[in-house]
Every structure is written in C-alpha cells, then in structure tokens.
Amino acid sequence: MEGNTIGYLVGGSLKENFQVRLTVPPTEIQEGAFVVIETEERLFYGLITDLHLGATDPRFADEQSEMRLPPLLAQALHGQTLFTTAEVLPALMLERGPDPASPAYQAWQQAHPTPAGPIPVKTVPPHHAPARLATAGDIAEIFGKPDDRHFIIGYTREQGHPVTIDLEKFVQRSAGIFGATGTGKSFLTRILLAGLIKYNQTSLLVLDMHSEYGYDDVASDTKERVTGLKTKFPARVLVVGLGRGTLIHEQPPDFHLELAYSDIHTSDIELLARELNLRETAPTVLQALEKSFGREWLLKFKEMNREEIEEEDENGKVRRVPHPGSVAAWADDTGVNRMAAESLHDKLRRIFNKAYLVERPASDSLGQIIQALTNGQHVILSFGRHDEDLDYLLVSNVLSRRIREEWEKRADEFRSGKSKVEPRPLVIVVEEAHKLLNRELAGQTSFARIAREMRKYYVTLLIIDQRPSQIYDEVMSQLGTRISGWLGDEDDIHAVLAGLAGRDALRGMLARLQPKEEVLLLGWGIPMPIPVRSRRYDAQFWKELLSERKRTTEEKLAELMP
Amino acid sequence: MGSAIEVGRLLRASSREFVAGCRVSQLNAPAFGALVSVPLRADEQLYGLIYDIQIADDGLVRQLVTSENVSDEVIRDNRERRIVPVEMSVLAVGYAQNGQIRYLLPPRPPLSLDAIYLCDPDEVRRFTSGNLGYFRHILRAHDTLPVGELLASHLHQAAGTQADPQAWLQRAVQEIITLLRDDYATLMEVLSALREVIA
Numbered sequence: 001m002e003g004n005t006i007g008y009l010v011g012g013s014l015k016e017n018f019q020v021r022l023t024v025p026p027t028e029i030q031e032g033a034f035v036v037i038e039t040e041e042r043l044f045y046g047l048i049t050d051l052h053l054g055a056t057d058p059r060f061a062d063e064q065s066e067m068r069l070p071p072l073l074a075q076a077l078h079g080q081t082l083f084t085t086a087e088v089l090p091a092l093m094l095e096r097g098p099d100p101a102s103p104a105y106q107a108w109q110q111a112h113p114t115p116a117g118p119i120p121v122k123t124v125p126p127h128h129a130p131a132r133l134a135t136a137g138d139i140a141e142i143f144g145k146p147d148d149r150h151f152i153i154g155y156t157r158e159q160g161h162p163v164t165i166d167l168e169k170f171v172q173r174s175a176g177i178f179g180a181t182g183t184g185k186s187f188l189t190r191i192l193l194a195g196l197i198k199y200n201q202t203s204l205l206v207l208d209m210h211s212e213y214g215y216d217d218v219a220s221d222t223k224e225r226v227t228g229l230k231t232k233f234p235a236r237v238l239v240v241g242l243g244r245g246t247l248i249h250e251q252p253p254d255f256h257l258e259l260a261y262s263d264i265h266t267s268d269i270e271l272l273a274r275e276l277n278l279r280e281t282a283p284t285v286l287q288a289l290e291k292s293f294g295r296e297w298l299l300k301f302k303e304m305n306r307e308e309i310e311e312e313d314e315n316g317k318v319r320r321v322p323h324p325g326s327v328a329a330w331a332d333d334t335g336v337n338r339m340a341a342e343s344l345h346d347k348l349r350r351i352f353n354k355a356y357l358v359e360r361p362a363s364d365s366l367g368q369i370i371q372a373l374t375n376g377q378h379v380i381l382s383f384g385r386h387d388e389d390l391d392y393l394l395v396s397n398v399l400s401r402r403i404r405e406e407w408e409k410r411a412d413e414f415r416s417g418k419s420k421v422e423p424r425p426l427v428i429v430v431e432e433a434h435k436l437l438n439r440e441l442a443g444q445t446s447f448a449r450i451a452r453e454m455r456k457y458y459v460t461l462l463i464i465d466q467r468p469s470q471i472y473d474e475v476m477s478q479l480g481t482r483i484s485g486w487l488g489d490e491d492d493i494h495a496v497l498a499g500l501a502g503r504d505a506l507r508g509m510l511a512r513l514q515p516k517e518e519v520l521l522l523g524w525g526i527p528m529p530i531p532v533r534s535r536r537y538d539a540q541f542w543k544e545l546l547s548e549r550k551r552t553t554e555e556k557l558a559e560l561m562p
Numbered sequence: 563m564g565s566a567i568e569v570g571r572l573l574r575a576s577s578r579e580f581v582a583g584c585r586v587s588q589l590n591a592p593a594f595g596a597l598v599s600v601p602l603r604a605d606e607q608l609y610g611l612i613y614d615i616q617i618a619d620d621g622l623v624r625q626l627v628t629s630e631n632v633s634d635e636v637i638r639d640n641r642e643r644r645i646v647p648v649e650m651s652v653l654a655v656g657y658a659q660n661g662q663i664r665y666l667l668p669p670r671p672p673l674s675l676d677a678i679y680l681c682d683p684d685e686v687r688r689f690t691s692g693n694l695g696y697f698r699h700i701l702r703a704h705d706t707l708p709v710g711e712l713l714a715s716h717l718h719q720a721a722g723t724q725a726d727p728q729a730w731l732q733r734a735v736q737e738i739i740t741l742l743r744d745d746y747a748t749l750m751e752v753l754s755a756l757r758e759v760i761a
Contacts, residue, residue, distance in 0.1 A: 069757055073760060
C-alpha cells in the first residue's frame with residue numbers, strides 16, 4: 001500500500017462520517033488531512049474532521065498506569081486499551097476495478113473503456129479497510145495535475161502536496177474569496193488573478209477600491225514591497241485611474257476613466273439612497289427629472305439654480321417668485337413637490353461635483369475599457385483618491401451595467417448566429433463586495449443579476465469580502481467556488497458554508513484554520529472541500545509562474561501516448 | 563524422557579487439572595509456574611503448569627510440632643519418610659500428538675501413578691514458541707488461582723529459554739492484555755505481578 005497507512009476503518013455510515021482507528025500517534029494527524037481508504041475495487045477519498053481519544057474501558061484512560069508500570073508494560077497496555085479515532089468526512093470515490101494482473105481486469109476494462117473520474121460516495125468500504133494519507137498522485141487525481149488550467153493554489157498541510165484549482169471551472173460560475181481582515185485575502189486574490197492572466201482564457205475587470213492590485217504596493221502589515229500585476233504583465237494589464245489626472249501610487253495610469261453625466265441613470269441614484277441619505281420622496285422626483293430631460297437629467301438638474309426673482313403682478317405688487325431656471329420653477333411646472341425637489345438637489349451636490357463626472361468626456365473611456373476587455377486585456381480600475389463608498393457604488397454600478405448590456409448583446413448575437421465571435425468570458429473582481437451586494441442593494445445593482453444569471457452571457461463575479469454574512473443570501477448561494485480564510489464570526493461561517501453538504505464538519509474546520517496562510521477550498525468548482533496552506537505571493541511565486549513554459553503540441557501528444 | 567527429571571506420580575486427575583504426589587526428596591526440582599509433562603503413549607504427551615504445591619500434615623507432625631526440643635534427626639526422619647506425599651496441582655495447558663503441540667485440553671487425562679516430568683529448557687521453548695493460546699487456560703481460572711503470580715513465574719522461567727527473551731516477553735504481554743482488556747481488575751492485578759519480572 002502506497003503512502004503512509006494511518007489506521008483502519010472501524011465504523012461509519014453514508015449519513016455520518018467514517019470512523020478510522022488510528023495506528024499512528026494522534027499527533028501525526030491533523031484535522032483536515034486528506035485521507036484515502038482503500039478497498040480492492042475502489043478508493044474512497046475523505047477529509048479528517050475530528051479526532052477523539054477513546055479507551056476500551058474508561059478506567060484505562062483515568063488511571064495514569066505509566067506511573068505504576070514499567071515502560072514495556074505501560075506501552076503494551078496503552079497500545080491496546082487507549083486509541084484515537086479519526087472522523088473522516090467521505091467526499092468522493094473512484095472505481096479502480098480488479099487487480100490489473102487478474103483475468104477479471106480485462107473484462108472490467110472492456111466494460112469501462114473510458115476511465116471514470118471520481119464520483120460522490122455511494123457505498124461504504126468494508127470494516128478494517130486500511131486508511132492512509134493521500135499522496136501527491138491522489139491529490140492530482142482529484143484536483144488535477146498542475147498545468148496552465150490547473151493552477152496551484154496551495155499545498156496540503158501535512159505533506160505539502162500541491163492542490164490545484166481548475167481555472168476553467170472557476171470562471172464558469174461566480175466565485176468568492178472570504179476571510180477576516182489580515183488573513184491574506186488580497187495576497188490570495190493577487191495569486192489567483194496572476195494565474196487567470198497567465199491562463200489567458202478570460203478577461204478580468206478588477207474594481208480596485210484601494211488601488212492595491214495594479215502597481216507595486218507596500219503591504220499594510222509587513223511593510224514589504226508587494227509586486228503589482230501591471231509590473232509583471234505590462235502589456236496585458238491596463239491600469240485605469242478614476243477621474244482626470246488621478247495618479248495611482250504616484251504613477252500615471254494607462255488612461256483615465258471619466259463618466260458623462262448622461263451615463264448616470266436615475267436608478268444609480270436610487271441605489272445611493274443610504275449613502276446620500278435620500279428622503280422617501282426622492283424616487284418620485286427622479287422619475288419626473290427623467291421624464292423631463294431624458295438621459296441628460298443629471299446635467300440639467302445640476303445646472304438648475306436656487307434663485308428667486310422679483311416679479312410685479314397685475315396689481316403692481318412686487319413678489320418673489322422662483323427663477324425660471326431654478327429647481328422650484330421646474331418643480332412647479334412638472335407638479336413635483338418643491339421641497340422634495342430642492343432637498344434632492346441639495347443632496348446630489350455631492351455627485352454634481354465629482355471630478356470624474358464631466359459633461360463631455362475627452363474620450364470614450366468606458367468604451368475603451370470594454371474594448372480592452374474584449375481584446376483579451378485585463379483592466380484594473382483604481383479608484384485612487386475617489387475611494388469613498390459613494391464613488392465605489394456609483395462607478396461600479398454604471399460600469400457593470402454597461403458591461404452587462406454589452407455582453408448580453410454579444411452573447412445574443414453569437415447565439416442567434418448573427419456574429420461568429422464568441423464573447424470572451426469576463427470576470428469582474430469586486431472588492432468589499434458587501435457594499436454592493438448587501439440585502440438592501442442586491443436587488444438594485446447590476447451585480448446581483450450578474451451573479452445570478454450572467455453565467456450564460458459569459459460574465460461572472462469574483463467577490464472578495466471579509467463579512468460574507470452581509471452579502472445577500474441569493475448571491476452567496478450562486479457562488480460556485482468559495483475560498484475562505486479564517487473567519488471568527490458564526491454568521492460569516494454560516495454564510496460561507498450555505499448550501500454545502502457536511503456543513504457541521506466544515507464549520508469547525510473553518511473556525512480552526514490558522515489565521516494566516518491557510519484557506520479552505522469549497523463549493524461546486526472544487527471536487528471536494530480541502531484546507532490548504534496557501535501559496536505565498538513572493539518572488540518565488542512569480543519565478544514559478546512565469547517560467548512555466550507552454551508545452552508544445554509534441555509534448556502534449558507524447559503525454560497522451562506514453 | 564530418560565534424562566528428564568521425574569517430579570512425582572499422578573494421584574488424581576480431571577480433563578482440566580491433575581494432582582501429582584511426590585517425595586520430599588523430589589521437591590527441589592519443580593517450582594511454582596514450571597511446565598511439566600506426562601507421557602501418555604510413545605507419541606502423545608500432556609503438558610501442565612504447576613499452580614499449587616501443598617504439604618499436608620499428619621498425626622506425627624502434629625505431635626512433633628507441639629513437643630519441645632525436636633532433634634534435627636527427628637525432623638529429617640519425618641521429612642524424608644513421611645507417609646503423606648507432597649501434592650502438586652497442575653493445570654492442563656495442552657498436549658502433543660505426533661510431535662505437534664496443541665493448546666487444547668487433552669483428549670483424556672493421565673492415569674493414576676503416571677510419572678510426571680519437569681520439562682527441560684528445550685521442551686519449554688518448543689511449547690512456548692507457538693501462538694501462546696494456552697494463556698487462556700490460565701486466565702479462565704482467575705477466580706480460583708493466583709493468576710498474576712502464576713503468569714509472572716511462568717513468564718520468567720519461559721523467557722529464559724527463548725533465543726530473544728525480550729521479544730518473547732513483549733509478545734506474551736500483548737497476548738495477556740488482549741485476552742484481559744475487557745476485565746480491568748484482573749488485568750491490572752496481572753500486570754502488577756508482571757512488574758516484578760519485567761523491568
């Protein structure tokens with residue numbers, strides 16, 4: 001038997017976990033270890049979720065017999081009466097057929113011409129089936145052999161075997177990276193983004209609220225220099241700064257994003273109700289504005305004044321009336337409550353003066369972003385000094401709406417045969433996702449819709465957050481791949497595990513991850529949950545990533561036909 | 563069997579145990595816990611462990627005990643020519659047929675006055691080199707016998723005949739624990755006794 005045998009099966013069921021009696025000291029095994037239970041026909045793959053100490057009689061455990069007995073007797077006694085049982089959460093099994101040397105093997109091979117992959121566990125191994133720690137080969141069998149598509153995300157905790165993530169599956173559905181502050185989320189995100197850029201099958205749009213990902217940065221805790229994605233992929237990554245003249249870490253971006261007033265819809269403002277502290281009357285006023293001015297409503301509203309003029313009536317009496325270009329005059333004309341309109345006008349002043357909003361942008365920077373993404377480039381939108389929640393919500397929403405419209409159009413054209421070009425898959429990376437995807441806003445932003453249904457239009461989200469419990473449940477349940485670092489809050493843990501099998505066992509594992517550099521991989525995109533020591537984002541990482549030579553066709557053929 | 567030391571002759575027997583009587587002059591050879599054998603036929607012999615040695619009194623001893631100034635001569639005379647034999651109780655632990663040892667109760671017990679021999683080291687090694695299944699005969703009697711003492715004494719004697727005494731002792735201890743692990747009290751009693759012979 002290959003690998004290290006750690007014990008043998010003594011009990012269990014499909015509904016509950018398998019129990020493995022350990023034959024090695026318990027300290028050699030950790031929670032989360034990837035275990036293989038072997039039978040003649042199948043391999044069962046599982047995860048250790050608990051270890052408990054047992055005794056054939058509690059008195060053997062109670063009495064410190066090693067104090068009374070010589071070592072030989074005490075060891076022999078403990079060896080037989082005290083034991084450790086490991087709970088193994090069964091995840092997958094693999095048919096391996098009879099012994100290749102036996103005559104039955106040929107018949108089996110004919111009945112199974114293509115090797116079946118691992119499938120969910122549907123039976124139990126017999127009593128006393130040996131259990132061992134997984135080898136690098138087992139892990140490659142389940143998670144895939146490291147290559148461009150199967151990207152090494154980390155290593156198993158005990159033996160350091162590489163664990164890969166299937167990037168093709170990863171981008172097929174929205175995904176999430178979670179973890180409390182300081183658990184290395186942003187490093188892990190950089191690693192994943194670097195892998196996705198290298199894989200080159202999808203475009204990325206990173207909404208980089210804190211300007212972390214583009215240019216080199218300094219780590220907030222260690223104060224060490226952190227390489228930016230632009231530094232390593234200068235041609236394929238575009239850094240876009242929000243607003244004219246914005247510098248990102250003292251460097252000019254590739255271009256600036258400016259929005260026209262006409263890009264802002266009234267619904268974008270409704271979304272900001274809480275940020276702007278809007279009154280209940282705001283939606284009515286916004287509706288009237290849109291009706292009066294169409295797409296130009298924001299600019300027109302901005303240009304309105306609050307003045308009054310003196311007017312003499314037919315009786316020669318002078319009275320003060322609203323200026324014809326004032327908010328009040330417009331309100332009176334359209335039958336909107338004057339106070340409500342003026343209140344909204346006051347509150348929108350915060351928007352009117354945003355430097356990135358202009359009447360006529362110097363270039364179609366939104367279009368440029370979309371063009372770059374279509375061409376297979378990756379865009380990191382750095383918010384620079386405009387890093388208030390208000391900016392983040394407004395710009396992200398406008399941008400994602402444009403993207404959604406564009407990709408929907410292209411996908412429909414491709415499907416109907418009007419266009420031969422399949423839209424390039426796009427992943428929108430959303431930092432501080434709870435700001436956009438909380439219960440209150442999820443229904444209104446484009447993001448919830450992207451998470452829910454844009455998979456068929458080639459757009460998915462990668463959301464990064466420290467408070468997954470704040471994210472709308474419906475969005476959380478759509479996440480295919482979840483990568484979570486340590487979480488302390490019970491609600492957050494609950495949110496990350498929502499909709500997954502074996503939640504109870506995984507919950508403890510999540511709470512007991514090491515606060516740094518350990519993450520739990522979960523969800524549809526991961527063959528089975530597994531905790532890993534995450535890859536380090538350092539010079540070595542870049543060396544490995546960039547030196548991995550693309551295999552030639554000959555090499556690939558040689559691999560297929562050994 | 564010619565060179566083997568005869569330690570007595572059979573007084574009475576059952577399938578599970580038997581009692582031998584011996585002279586005081588024979589008493590130097592057998593020891594508590596020693597392995598003895600009783601040849602039944604040419605190709606069959608029975609094995610047992612001495613678990614008790616009794617020296618009964620008689621009327622003369624009772625008289626002598628109460629009298630004063632008993633001379634050495636009288637004591638010697640009484641010991642060597644006593645009319646009541648020394649009784650050795652032996653627990654049947656197995657038998658050999660055609661050279662094959664089985665840790666089972668013998669097909670039939672020995673007969674009165676069958677000679678009983680002390681096993682020599684080679685024979686002890688042969689008998690104790692199997693799977694140690696004969697321990698169960700000893701442990702079964704734990705209500706009536708000083709099992710811990712008997713095992714300690716037997717292990718001490720038997721280990722000395724093995725090529726690797728330490729390894730054999732380990733194996734023996736494992737077997738004892740396996741058989742007794744559901745009986746905490748007896749196991750701890752036995753281990754306490756074994757502590758005297760196992761460092």
